[in-house]
Amino acid sequence: MHLTPPPGVIHTPVPLARASMIPLALALLAPFLLYFATAASMVSVWNSSETFAHGYIILPISLALIWRQRACFGQLPAQPWRPGLVLLLGAGAAWLAGRMGDVQVVMQYAFVAMFPIAALTLLGPRLASKFTFPLLFLLFAVPFGEVFVNPLIEYTADFTVWAVQATGIPVLRNGTRFELPTGSWSVVEACSGIRYLISSITLGCLYAYLTYRSNLKRAMFIGLAILVPIVANWLRAYGIVMIGHTSGMTLATGVDHLVYGWLFFGVIMFIMFWIGSFWREDDLPLPAAAQTATSAQDVALRPVSLVPMAVAVVALAAVWPAFALLNDRANHNPQAVALAEPAVALPPAQSFPAWKVDYMEPDARLERVYRAPSGQPVQLQLLYYRNQSKQKGLISSVNRLAGEKSNWHETGSSLLTEEAGGHRLALREARLDGPGGPLVVWHVMWVDGHYLSSNVAGKLRQAQGKLQFRGDDGALVAIATPAGDNPDAARATLRAFLDSNFAAVDAALVAARGR
Numbered sequence: 001m002h003l004t005p006p007p008g009v010i011h012t013p014v015p016l017a018r019a020s021m022i023p024l025a026l027a028l029l030a031p032f033l034l035y036f037a038t039a040a041s042m043v044s045v046w047n048s049s050e051t052f053a054h055g056y057i058i059l060p061i062s063l064a065l066i067w068r069q070r071a072c073f074g075q076l077p078a079q080p081w082r083p084g085l086v087l088l089l090g091a092g093a094a095w096l097a098g099r100m101g102d103v104q105v106v107m108q109y110a111f112v113a114m115f116p117i118a119a120l121t122l123l124g125p126r127l128a129s130k131f132t133f134p135l136l137f138l139l140f141a142v143p144f145g146e147v148f149v150n151p152l153i154e155y156t157a158d159f160t161v162w163a164v165q166a167t168g169i170p171v172l173r174n175g176t177r178f179e180l181p182t183g184s185w186s187v188v189e190a191c192s193g194i195r196y197l198i199s200s201i202t203l204g205c206l207y208a209y210l211t212y213r214s215n216l217k218r219a220m221f222i223g224l225a226i227l228v229p230i231v232a233n234w235l236r237a238y239g240i241v242m243i244g245h246t247s248g249m250t251l252a253t254g255v256d257h258l259v260y261g262w263l264f265f266g267v268i269m270f271i272m273f274w275i276g277s278f279w280r281e282d283d284l285p286l287p288a289a290a291q292t293a294t295s296a297q298d299v300a301l302r303p304v305s306l307v308p309m310a311v312a313v314v315a316l317a318a319v320w321p322a323f324a325l326l327n328d329r330a331n332h333n334p335q336a337v338a339l340a341e342p343a344v345a346l347p348p349a350q351s352f353p354a355w356k357v358d359y360m361e362p363d364a365r366l367e368r369v370y371r372a373p374s375g376q377p378v379q380l381q382l383l384y385y386r387n388q389s390k391q392k393g394l395i396s397s398v399n400r401l402a403g404e405k406s407n408w409h410e411t412g413s414s415l416l417t418e419e420a421g422g423h424r425l426a427l428r429e430a431r432l433d434g435p436g437g438p439l440v441v442w443h444v445m446w447v448d449g450h451y452l453s454s455n456v457a458g459k460l461r462q463a464q465g466k467l468q469f470r471g472d473d474g475a476l477v478a479i480a481t482p483a484g485d486n487p488d489a490a491r492a493t494l495r496a497f498l499d500s501n502f503a504a505v506d507a508a509l510v511a512a513r514g515r
Contacts, residue, residue: 023122023306023307023310023311024078024122024123024306024310026310026314027118027122027306027309027310027313027314028115028118028119028122030313030314030317030318031111031114031115031118031317034317034318034321035095035107035111035114035317035321038095038104038107038108038111039111041104041107041108041390042055042108042141042142042143043055045143046143049143050195051143051145051146051194051195051198052143052145052198054140054198054199054202055140055141055142055143058137058138058140058141058202059138059141061137061206062134062135062137062138063134065131065133065134065137065209066131066134066135069130069131069134072127072130072131073127076126076127076130077124077127078122078123078124078127078306079123079124079126079127080121080122080123080124080306080308080309081120081121081123081124081125082121082309084117084118084120084121084122085121085312085313085316087117087120087121088114088117088118088121088313088316088317089316091110091111091113091114091117092110092114092316092317092319092320093320094106094109094110094113095107095110095111095320096320096323096324097463098110099320099324100324100327100462100463100464100466100467101459101460101462101463101466102388102389102390102393102395102459102462102472103459104390105142105143105144108142108143108144109139109142109144112138112139112141112142113139114317115135115138116128116132116135116136116138118313118317119131119135121309121313122306122309122310122313133209137205137206137209140202140205145194145197145198146194146397147397148192148194148197149189149192149194150192152192152193152194152197152230152233153176153187153188153189153191153192154176155230155234156187156191156192156193156233156234156237157173157175157176157178157187159234159237159238160178160185160187160234160237160238160241161173161178163234163238164178164180164238164241164242164245167242169181169245174411174433175409175410175411175412175433176188176409177409180241180245182244182245182248182249183244183245183249185241185244186409187237188404189404191233191237192233193229193230193232193233193234193236196229196232196233196265197226197229197230197233199229199265199269200225200226200228200229200269201222201225201226203225203269203273204221204222204224204225204226204272205222205225207221207225207273207276208221208222208225211276211277211280211281212279212280212281213281214281217279217281221276224272224276225272228268228272229265229268229269232264232265232268233265235264236264236265239264327466327467327469330469331466331469331470331471331472332387333386333387333471333473335514336363337363337364337384337386337512338364338511338512338514339364339365339366339382339384339508339509339512340508340511340512341366341368341508342380342382342501342504342505342507342508343504343507343508344368344370344380344501344504344505345500345501345504346370346371346372346378346497346501347370347371348368348369348370348371349369349370349371349377349378351369351377352369352377352379352436353434353435353436353437353439353482354435354436355379355402355408355432355434355436355439355480356381357381357383357401357443357476357478358399358400358401358402358403358406359383359394359396359399359400359476360385360391360392360393360396360398360399361392362383362384362385362392362394362475362476363384363385363386363387363392364382364383364384364512365381365382365383365384366380366381366382366384367379367380367381368380370497372481372493372496372497373496374489374492374493374496376481376482376489376490376493377481377482378479378480378481378493378494378497379478379479379480379481380477380478380479380505381476381477381478381479381480382475382476382477382478382505382508382509383475383476383478384473384474384475384509384512385472385473385474385475386471386472386473387472388462388472388474394445394447394458394462394474394475394476395445395455395458395459395462395474401430401432401441401443401478402432402434406434407434407435408432408433408434408435408439409432409433409434410430410431410432411431411432411433411438412430412431413428413429413430413431414428414429415427415428415429415453416428416429416442418442418495418498418499419495419499420498420499420502421498421499421502421503421506423502425444425451425498425502426444426451426452426453427442427443427444427451427453428442428443428444428453429441429442429491430443431483431487432480436482437482437483437484438482438483438484438487439480439481439482439483440480440481440482440483440487440490440491440494441478441479441480442478442479442480442494442498443476443477443478443479444476444477445458445474445475445476445477446474446475446476446477446506446509447461447462447465447474448461448462448464448465448470448472448473448474449510449513451477458474462474471513473512473513475509475512477505477509479494479497479498480494481493481494481497
């Protein structure tokens with residue numbers, strides 16, 4: 001209940017008591033201890049990837065922005081907000097789901113989200129709202145963005161080839177590689193522009209918050225911070241190819257083209273921020289009345305102890321890692337994987353191109369080559385995983401059919417639905433090109449006894465299996481055959497192999513699981 005002061009009497013709202021600072025600080029520090037492994041995983045990515053090295057400065061910037069608004073602690077009272085506990089439960093549940101599915105980015109976002117949610121719960125919406133951006137800015141510490149690398153590579157290659165052709169230069173494209181009369185080029189991860197994009201979005205959001213008061217202007221500038229680096233990277237890639245082409249492949253073909261790229265990006269960012277400064281909106285000084293008093297509903301509030309709510313916040317945060325430890329012990333399978341060769345009723349073939357799936361090393365791997373009735377060789381690869389982790393997993397951003405340093409490269413992919421032993425099976429087709437000629441590869445994941453082609457569905461199925469204490473066993477099934485000049489004939493060969501031998505492959509996986 002709020003008390004209304006007598007007419008003509010102005011009271012100053014009660015500032016955050018120093019005694020409340022201790023439980024507030026402990027409640028906000030508790031997640032660092034309870035989720036230390038998740039915090040360490042973020043730091044590990046910052047150390048290993050230049051793309052996310054900016055993570056080190058996010059927390060200092062956030063603290064500086066909070067310090068900049070510190071006067072709000074003396075103007076508004078802290079009023080713990082119970083509904084915030086529900087949000088905290090949601091963040092904890094999201095972390096647990098990520099933990100069960102070994103999805104680091106979900107765990108990291110849920111962990112970081114606990115800090116603004118805890119501040120909202122302890123301080124109340126009115127006071128916490130004064131620090132909305134500084135608290136949400138912490139989310140930029142999460143190393144996220146690799147999911148956009150492949151689309152950015154494709155778009156960059158599309159634009160570069162189109163622009164070079166528009167210039168009047170003939171181009172022969174094969175996937176993300178293309179040939180000019182003067183030499184060969186390839187759009188790889190370093191050319192995707194993901195570093196420019198992440199840097200631009202982070203700086204753009206900070207600049208918009210500090211420069212504008214209008215949310216519309218902030219949204220417009222952030223939109224530019226997303227669009228400009230993408231287009232700039234396309235122009236950069238085109239410019240580098242043209243420099244290499246016109247110089248006879250003596251310039252912009254090595255480390256120097258990365259230097260050109262960062263210089264170009266720096267100039268573009270400077271121009272964008274310089275233009276944005278013309279519409280800057282400086283902070284308005286607070287009216288004198290606002291510096292001495294607030295509304296009647298705030299002026300008579302008494303100090304509220306944050307201890308009970310701080311205890312509740314810490315207790316809710318501690319529930320999830322405790323359950324995860326118990327679940328890990330229950331799901332851990334100490335037995336070694338025994339993957340038997342499937343009973344495939346085909347004779348072995350003598351040769352096959354030197355290609356194999358470039359995945360994290362599994363617990364068991366089986367590679368066999370058979371001769372199909374058509375005379376074509378068919379390669380079967382089974383990769384089996386158990387007790388998965390960040391260093392050993394079926395579904396990971398580093399798992400590829402052809403590694404970045406491999407002589408093989410993917411030229412295309414698509415989704416298929418095929419009949420396999422009387423069952424409809426959704427799988428992926430990939431077209432590879434390499435020293436042994438083109439290959440057609442069909443691959444599918446086996447997770448918790450189900451066949452899936454989607455990584456998201458695979459992670460969800462893995463999390464469900466672990467939550468129901470069935471373990472996390474999973475496998476990759478890949479069959480491949482040379483495409484030659486007739487990819488349709490290669491598909492027919494794979495279709496016949498799958499229809500005749502799917503039951504044998506499935507039986508081998510079920511037997512390996514053994515539980």
